[in-house]
C-alpha cells in the first residue's frame with residue numbers, strides 16, 4: 001500500500017463511536033443545549049443519520065464500519081456462529097474476520113493509530129506504529145493489548161479502567177448506573193491518554209455506555225412527563241446523563257487533538273423501544289418444520305445429570321427448551337442467534353440435513369416467509385409482527401456470503417427480538433416479555449456528526465451508510481482508497497479529494513502471545529452484554 005499523502009487534510013483523525021446513539025435523541029439534545037460539543041461539531045461540519053447493516057447488531061455493524069465490507073465479505077454477523085459442518089455454536093471474534101481494518105490499512109500506509117474498545121476487534125494484529133486496547137469480547141487487558149506492555153501502563157494511568165459492564169451484574173439498577181458512569185469516565189481518560197502519549201494519526205475509540213443504558217432504561221426515560229430526561233422520576237435522566245458525559249469527553253478530546261483535527265462521532269445503529277422477545281423456532285415448530293425434545297426439567301439441571309440417567313427425567317413439560325434440544329433428524333428449518341436468523345437444515349451443508357437444495361429449499365423458504373409475514377402482534381390491534389423477510393442471498397455478497405442465514409427476519413421496527421441462548425420458548429409461545437430487564441432495542445439508523453478539515457461545512461445529507469465509513473476515513477487520512485472495498489468515500493460529506501488504488505489492503509500478522517481461548521466462553525460473553533438471562 002502506498003504511503004499516505006503527506007498533505008493529507010486530517011491530522012489527526014478522531015473517530016469516536018457512541019454505540020447505539022440514535023438520531024431522535026441527539027437532534028433534540030443538540031437543540032436544547034445539552035450536547036454543546038456535539039452541536040458545535042455539527043455547526044462547523046455535517047450531520048446525517050447513518051444506516052446500519054441488516055440486522056443492526058454491533059458485531060456486524062462495527063466490522064463493516066472498520067473494513068468497508070459487507071458481512072458477506074468480512075464474515076461477521078453475530079456474537080456466535082454455527083461451526084461449519086456442525087450444529088455447535090462457537091463464539092465469534094476478530095479471528096473470524098476477513099478484510100483489513102482501517103487502522104491496519106493506516107499502518108500499511110505508514111500512519112499510526114490508537115484503537116480503544118472497538119467491539120469485535122479483539123484479538124488484535126501486530127501494529128508496530130500503533131496502540132490497541134480491546135473491547136467487548138476480551139475478558140481482561142493483560143495479554144490483549146498492543147504493544148503487550150500497554151496493559152500495564154494503562155492500568156497505572158487509569159486504575160479503574162473497565163472493558164464493559166451491564167445491568168445483570170447488579171441487583172440494583174442504581175449500582176449499574178454508577179458503574180456505567182465510572183466506566184465511561186475511565187474510558188474517556190484512557191482515550192485522552194492514548195491521544196496525548198502516542199499523538200496517533202488516527203484515534204478510533206468506541207464508548208458502549210450509550211448502548212447499555214438505552215437497553216436498560218429506554219422506557220424509564222420516555223415515561224409521560226419526564227420530558228425525555230432530568231425530571232424527578234427515578235432513572236428518567238439515566239440515558240441523558242450518559243450522552244452528556246460523552247459530550248463532555250468529546251469536548252476534551254477535541255481540545256487535546258487541536259484545531260487541525262478532523263472529528264467524526266458515529267454510531268453503529270440507532271435505538272428505540274423493545275416490546276418483547278420473539279421465538280421464531282416456535283413458529284417453525286407450529287409449522288411442523290422443527291422438532292424439540294422437551295423435558296420437565298430445566299436445561300441447566302439436565303446438563304448436570306449424567307447421560308445414562310437422562311431418560312429417567314420427566315418429559316413433555318411446558319418448560320422452554322435449549323438450542324441443543326432440537327431433534328435434527330426431524331427438523332427442516334431453525335432459528336439461532338440475535339435478531340431474526342433462520343437457516344434451512346440443508347442436505348450437504350448441515351450434518352443431518354433434511355432439505356434438498358434447489359426447488360425444495362426455495363419452496364420451503366417461500367412457505368416460511370409467508371407464514372411469518374402473516375403473524376400479528378399479540379395486543380389484538382392487528383399490526384404485523386414481522387415487517388419483512390429477506391433472503392440472505394439477496395442481502396450479502398462475497399466469498400463468505402454462504403455463512404449468512406438463509407432468511408433474515410425483520411420484526412416490526414425491531415420492537416421485538418430473538419435471543420441467543422433463548423431460542424426456544426415454552427410450547428406454543430411465539431412472543432413473551434423480554435427475558436432480561438431490557439426496555440430498549442436497536443434500530444437501523446445511527447448517527448454521524450463530523451467536522452474539521454476535509455468535511456463539508458453545513459452539510460446535512462439525508463442519509464449516509466456505515467459501509468462507507470472506512471473508505472471515508474481513508475480519504476481523510478490521505479490514503480488511497482482500495483477499489484476492492486464495498487463502500488466508497490462519502491462524497492456528500494467530504495470536501496477533500498482522494499485517490500484510488502487497485503492494490504488489495506494488506507493485513508499485518510495477528511498478535512498471538514495471549515491466552516485467547518479463556519476469553520471466549522460463548523455463554524459468558526453473551527451474558528456480559530446482557531442478551532441472555534442469568
Ligand SMILES: [Zn+2]
Pocket residue numbers: 020211212215442
Ligand atoms: Zn445493544
